[in-house]
Amino acid sequence: MDWLGDKMFADRAEIYIRSGKGGDGHVSFRRELYVPAGGPDGGDGGKGGDLIFEVDEGLNTLSDFRYRRKYMAENGENGGKKRCTGKDGADLVVKVPLGTIIREKETGKVIADMSQPNQREVILKGGRGGKGNQHYATATMQVPKYAQPGQKAQELTVILELKLIADVGLVGFPNVGKSTLLSRVTNAKPKIANYHFTTLRPNLGVVDLEGGGFVIADIPGLIEGASQGLGLGHEFLRHIERTKVIIHLVDAASTEGRDPIEDINKINAELAAYNPEIAKRPQVIAANKIDVLMEDEVESVLQKLNDTFKPQGIDVFPISAVSGKGVKELLYHVKGMLKNLDQEPIVFEREFFLEDMAYSNEPYSVWKEDETTYVVEGPRIERMLGYTNLESEKGFEFFQNFLKNNGILDELEALGIQEGDTVRMYGLQFDYYK
DSSP states (O other), rough: OHHHHHOOOOOOOEEEOOOOOOOOOOBBOOTTTTTEEEEOOOOOOOOOOEEEEEETTOOOOOOOGGGGOEEEEEOOOOSTTTOOOOOOOOOOEEEEEETTEEEEEETOOOOEESSSTTOEEEEEOOOOOOGGGGGGSSSOSSSOOOOOOOOOOOOEEEEEEEOOOSEEEEEEESSSSSSHHHHHSSSSOOOSSSSOOOOOOEEEEEEETTTTOOEEEEHHHHHHHHGOOTTTTTHHGGGGOOEEEEEEEETTOOOOSOOHHEEEEHHHHHHHHHHHHHTOOOOOEEEEEEGGGGGGHHHHHHHHHHHHHHGGTTTEEEOOTTTTTTTHHHHHHHHHHHHHHOOSSOOOOOOOOOOHHTTTOOOEEEEEEEEEEEEEEEEHHHHHHHHHOOOOOHHHHHHHHHHHHHTHHHHHHHHHOOOOOOOETTTTTEEEEO
């Protein structure tokens, strides 16, 4: 059963989510004795429930989402007679593990990164309730037979991805001793067996050191082609995206007849093929299994590793995961590396906005105001400026791509805009540069 539990570790799931529809407004009229046509008294519809995601630190897999694929908040109740307002629909809170990224299925764009403890995000807002006919009485229309329908629900199919939040990623070919090292230095209890690709889920452990420790994740044995999704590589590479430092474990004794330098180069090539940013993270090499080598053999292997990787700024530490020799020095060195790095966790910026879908066909206007000033306006542009943080580099890049992808830059060029001219959008002014 233990083995089955390990197999069922799930770090990706596809689900359908929907907020609640707003309740419809009601059409009714007061009925009183001696008042043949009483005034309108139709009540308003209730608001639909929001669809909310929340981090639950008690969860560590997405396996629950294998059994339930649809998540829908409650609809708002319709309005009633005698100005009765319909009840609001209940919100639906979907709990996910820390480190879950929510992506829109079609585009793969990030909707939210649930990487903060107790984080709560309203992903889909419930529909507004419709107004009852009591709101539509005028001097000329005293018997309104119209009530407003409730606003539609919002719906999406999303992909959930779990990216473990660890400071340090432990990588290396199968059987180099990662599980042994992890069980020695942390409170994790990985399963250890001599099979290629035995570690079927990333193991997470906390390294306790004097003055504070760090979280380490054993990323399952990579094999060549992992970045193309061969074997299980692709599934696990996503876990390393948040790590700040990589410990590269190699079998210095070549017990399986492989060359440690070649192994390091192969895995680094896989990391770079999957995401070049990961390959640039600081690394340290842990040359394992030195306990099975003679002293002069250890020196020879270390010399080769240092000659190859020291010029790249990568330090090499001889260790034995079995006896513990050299492990303390390695851990304190890694702790020092982390101290010099940005302490904030790596967070994936929001890329997908529901407004993009709802208003993609809305028109916009571009015109030349004077010799050097151009104006761009339209409801979608106004909304886009409202939710984009132009102070951040990512936000500004998103803004530029928006202008480019919607043909706005082409229109400005067609009107004859020159470098240094001013573009005005709803009180914001930008200098135009290609």
